[in-house]
Amino acid sequence: MDRFQHYIDGAFEDAAHSFESLDPATGKAWAVMPEAREAEVERAVAAAHRALHEGPWPQMTASARGKLLYRLADLVAEHAGRLAELETRDTGKIIRETSAQIAYVAEYYRYYAGLADKIEGSFLPIDKPDMDVWLRREPIGVVAAIVPWNSQLFLAAVKIGPALAAGCTLVVKASEDGPAPLLEFARLIDKAGFPAGVVNVLTGFGPTCGSLLTRHRDIAHVAFTGGPETARHVVRNSAENLASTSLELGGKSPFVVFADADLESAANAQVAGIFAASGQSCVAGSRLIVEASVKDRFLSILKDKAEAIRIGSPQDRETEMGPLCTERQRRHIESIVEQSVAAGARLVTGGSTPSGSGYFYPPTILDCTKIEAESVRRELFGPVLSVLEFHDEEEAVRLANDTPFGLACGVFTQNLTRAHRLSKRIRTGIVWINTYRAVSPIAPFGGYGQSGHGREGGLAAALDFTKTKTVWLRTSDEPIPDPFVMR
């Protein structure tokens, strides 16, 4: 079996404990992963804390930090093939998608490389004579970056890139499900030449490693992607160290299709929105809200497309949908689909677990129009589309907003003024009009409501990894007058 190591304080090392990682396509163990517990977490945080305050990193100019990030971006591009293979092997995500996504991950590092020396302070027009006051933007401190199994390299890049541009140091925790690509990525951090301790990469289980990390006294900020329940633990832990948090959580994103939309194009976007990555995507467009007059036609196009999806080995370049990452995830999906069908949802296609090895689940469409279905309310994180219908714009908006989540939405219409109205009225952090699932390092990403807070991507994300320091300088040579009067 392959063996992976932690990367702590600039060195690769085994851990005292380890666990086996399963190949989701076969259900068989293929690699041994190090498991971080208290000792490893302590050392990683101590290394990051040291690197923040001592040694070359805090002395480095912002431009020099940017150059290291450029080097990292080039290395990610150069090694994208190997990283994609590992992500596919360890999480079951298809090689077509991991290859394309990881090649694009390099662009995130490139964007933040360029941003490093554009994070500026400011000079204040202060209301006192003989006084200069300016703001320095300083790194927020040691960052704990915690990611889930889906798109680990991507979700890590949107944290590591801006944090390093801002001058922070990090402890990155890979998910215990499929940690191989992120542990391997640590080799590129090493190769790029970041000083020891600036980026530490480990993995372990949530209640031990994750929990110890998020409440550690020397962690200043937790950048978290994962489920809302886990996010509540993270926020509770932050009551101990008073760390700030950015939370990128799940969604139940509406995909609104009006009768005037290009239905063929909307169907392709819907297929990408719910069946890509086997639905294990935070922005999965999992609630189709379709105008009643075109519902049957749209569902028939979707059904044909869903049934034509090539399911198979994630390593095969022809495969369009692979397995889910874990058996736990598959059971979660099965149970919600069963409850919804029992409540009266109509299965348009899919809905039954195939026999054989691996954690496969078919593309599934559930017509939930006439019922209160679990699959409409809860995030499944799987290839299951729940369908609702509407009769006018008002009802479309009401249904779209009828969820505690608010990450993303898709709106398909040829009517420009309506598209504008909906972009204002739908309460989500991202609105895609006549497109879906497009991302870029230049565009902020994040949610409303139970989908979390904080934004990843864009300039503001880098500023979130800074804090301001206010510096006062008295420019008068006259002695300070009356010491008992505040000026």
Ligand code: TXE
């Ligand atoms: O995520 P978890 P899970 C949703 C999705 C999924 C559900 C649960 O609905 O079915 O969440 O998934 C670490 N303190 N999303 O269980 O548990 C954990 O080790 C600190 C949406 O895989 O949130 C891992 O590294 N950390 C989503 C990370 O948190 C803890 C992506 C995420 O795991 C911890 C994933 C603790 N107490 C799931 N417990 C999206 N938005 O993309 C766990 N962790």
